[in-house]
Structures are given as structure tokens and as C-alpha cells.
Amino acid sequence: MAGFVLRVKTKSGQKVVNGLTLQDKISELKAKLSELTGISSKSLHVLAGFPPKAVDLSKEAATLEESGILSGDTLIVEEKLTVCNGEEKPEEIPRSHIVNSENIVESPGVLMKKIVPADNSCLFTSIGYVLNGKVDLTCASFMREIIANTVAADQEEYSEAILGRPNLEYCNWIQKPESWGGAIELSILSRFFGIEIVVVDSINAIINRFGEDQQYAHRVFLIFDGIHYDPLYLEPLDRGSIQTLFPANNERLLEEATQLAKEAKSSRQYTDVQKFTLKCMVCNVMLSGQVAAQQHAKDTGHTSFGEVAA
Template identity: 65%
Template sequence: MENFVIRVKTKLGQQVVDGLSATDSVFNLKAKLAELTGIRSDALHILSGFPPKVLELNNENVTLKEIGISSGSTLIVEEKPTICCNGTEKNEIKSRPHISDTENFTNTPGILMKKIVPADNSCLFTSVGYVISGQINPDCSSFMRQIIANAVAADQSEYTEALLDKPNDVYCEWILKSDSWGGAIELSILSKFYGIEIAVVNSVHGNINRFGEDQCYSHRVFLLFDGIHYDPLYIEPLDGGPIQTMFPTDDDRILIEAAQLAKDANSSRQYTDVQTFTVKCMECNIHLSGQVAASQHAKETGHMSFGEIVI
């Protein structure tokens, strides 16, 4: 009997699962993944395919073949939020019907809109989580931070002090902190991990920066960046149906809309001027005005952690 060889991506890196076959059940798969990752089988959150889609694994008697897992498949394994004793999630996840399969959606009329996420220093990670799952889930940030730290630590020739603006090991420790901001480096790593192009609509410069553009990924997602904060973009259908956050990279319709959104946001000054915005040093609680002041404070004190001040 031919065994399946399945690639599994977790926050600890990529591993291989073998010893399974097409006729093995979902129960067997979950047992294998629980053993591999240390996550309880009932807390497994599994995504598969490109773009990543959540696998429904409630029926543990169906076979791997029946749910579309074949040899060579790549699974992204995360941990579901903790469930409290009263049956509610530890961190409430706000969601609505979400389409991740775009085959029958690309011609549906809709409006490109911004979904506002919390300004809690993890807005980049929350935004990426939203365009993948259609949910605002603050818990996803720690998972993504670990992904990034592991990727950087594993390739010190690529992620040098010159690129990171701090020693490799210092950066890895820094990015794991909940008050550390993400940017271009983190977006490029997450683009590769999830296998999607991430297009960032920059309202400061009125342009779009595309991460993973040269990787020929099949799908693209959009974020809006105003100088210090990221929010995800999505299509709100005119018929009130499910939202869409992923789009084929060979369909430039949404890309053109996003480019116009960037220009409109720039012309109407819907961005934060990094020369005058205010942040707080999370280590000594000093308020600093502008990027230059924050950089100077970091050089003088060695403090590397700054937080958004929400007005």
C-alpha cells in the first residue's frame, strides 16, 4: 500500500508526515498531526491548497481521499483559540460568511472596502489573518511572529544585521514580543509561508507594493497601509452575500481598483505623517513625535519597542 507523504507547515517550520494512505481516516490524520505538533486533536486548525482554505474535519470517519488530501499535499497547521469553561472563545472572533474559492465569484458586483482591525501593534498580522480566514482573530499574531522568527533564524546569511537593522538573534527575540511592529520583511516571509501574493496599498505614497509578485502565486490579497497601521481590504458584494478577500493574480480588476484607492487616499491625506506622528517607548513610557525622534531615542537608549498611541 502506497503511503502518503504530506508536508506540514507549523510555526516551528516545515515537516513531513508519512505512514498514511488514501484510505486512512481524518481521525488518523488528526492523531498524526497532534503527535507532530503537540496541539490537541480537537484544537487543530488546518488549511490546505492555494490559496489556503480551512479543512472541515468534523467527520473523522471520512478518508483523506474524500476530503481532497493527496500525496504531496501541503497542510498549514495552527491552533484554535482557547475555549473557556462557559463555552465561549477566550478571544472573541468576529466573522461572517467568507468565500475563499474564487472560481464563481470574480464577476460578482461589489465594492472594495477596508476592514478596521485593532491598533494593538499586531495590526499587520491580524490583517493577514483576516484576508486568509475572513475572521478578526488577535490570536493569530503569536503564530505568525513565531513563523517569522524561525525563518529569520534559519537563514542568517539572508537576514543579516544590515537588513534587519539589528543582530539576527536580537531581531528574533524582538519580533516575538506582542508590541513589535511588522513591515516589509515580515510580509515577505508570510507571503512565502502562505503561498499568496500580498499587495499593500500604500496611502502615503499612493502606490501598491506587492510581496511575492515574482513567485507566480495563483492568488492575491490586499492590505491598506496608512503609514503606521495596516487594515485588510475585501470586496463587499452588492447582493449582501459572502465577502471575498482573495483574488486570482491573473485578474487585474481588483488590482486596478486598489491602485485607484491608493491614489484617492493619498490625495485626501488619509494617512499618518511619520514625520509628526506620536509613539510611546514601551520600555520607558516616553512619548516621541516623529520617526526621526523615535530612531534617535533607540540609538541613545538601546530601546527597540515602540507602541501606537490611539487617539
């Protein structure tokens, strides 16, 4: 079948697979993906569709058509971590996620916070978790590149007035591992992944929605305490599969997220960004508040900061 094309997203960027047909086997797809990504065929982990679901690569004799893979589909390709005996590490296998919207609405549970490392990439790690169900510290560079490419491609929309710095300077800045993400980055990733991102703001006791006007089918939830993002998931009452992807028409969870924001503020689960102390990791200067840190970065070019415990 001429013109059969698959788009492949990896942490190193987006690529294209040509030369396959609907009647080719899963084994041939694995060989192509392995050649394209450098990941051994036995370590391939492939997701397709939205919400992303794992593609069964074990039935190597099955055709692409039988596996539901069509021309124009986008595949997300990751590498499974292995130990010396060739089996997956148990701690790397995420708890199963419910992604069938017919079941999600009827699943009672409680929104819970998953703690991710405070390493300046918490926003990206959190989005990786709600999409893939695991804490993957390597996904940040992939998302930073997505953001830089998006901003560079539209210098009119992403002007200096919007970014707070020249377009090229921003593109270089956001790709540095010490640079923090925020509203601009959330809006870009919402558009790229085709999901609404709801952020529970525990400082102001509100929720902020990114992609709300795009009528996306699904939404995810994060919580922000002033300097740090964590992902939220629904812990079911029966201790079954957790959920991080939800139908966008689930108003009950939106109400619960709003209530969570109020509870987090009332119990002071936030950092006062005007009063917390930061240490410049380059010159060891102590700085009081976010504004002081931003001014220091502007004056010195230093962008690596660590919070000092009270």
C-alpha cells in the same frame, strides 16, 4: 502505503505526520493531529490546499483518499473556540469566503477595510485575516517565528546591511510582541504563504506589491496609513460571501486598489510619520516622529511605543 507523509502547520511551528495511508479514516487523522498538536479532536479546524479550504472532519468513516488528502499535502491546523455547551461562539465564525477563481472575477463589489487592533502586531493580524477570514490575535507569534527562522537560515541574504542590525539581533527583536513589521516581513510572508501581498499606501497614494515577480496564483490586499496595517476585503453588492483572496490576474481589483490609495491620501487617511507623537511606554518620554523613536530605541534599548492622540 509506505512513505505517506503530511506536513502540518500550527501556531507553534511546522510538524510532520507519518504512519498513515490513503485508506486510513478521517477519525484516525483526527487522532494523529490531536496527539501532535494537543488540540482535542472535537476542537480541530483543518485547512488544506491553496487558497486554504476547510477539510470536512465530520465524515469520520471516510478515507483520506475520498477526502482528497494526498501524501505531501500541507494541513493548517487551528483550534475552534468553544463555549460551555460545546458549540462554536457565533462571533468566532467568519463570514464565508469565495475562493473559487471562476466566480471571483464576476463578483461585483467594493473594497472595504477591516479594522484590526493597533497592538504592534497589526501587520500579522491583517495577513491572518485575509488568509483565514477572522481576526485572530494569536497568529502574530506564529508569523514572527516564521520570519525569524527564515532570516536565521540565510545570513547572506539577510545581512546587517539589509536588516539594519545584526542577523541574530534582528531574529530576537522580531519575535518580541512590541516589534513592528514592514517591508522585510511582508516579503518573507509572501514567499512563505505563496501569495502576492498588495499594500495600499495611503501616504504616497501608491500600491506596493510583494511577490509580484513570483507569478503566484493569488493575491491579497492590505492598507497602510504610515504606522498601521488593516486588511481589505471585497464586500459584494448582494451582501453575500466576502472575499479576501483574489486571482493574481484580476487587473480590475488592482486598479481599484490604486484608486483607493489616491482617495485615502486626498482625504488624509494617513499618519504623518515625521510629525506624529509617540510615547515611550518604558520611560514615558515623548518623541516626535518615527526617526526620533528609532533613535531613542537605539540609545536606550526601549522598543515599546504608543501613539499619542493629537
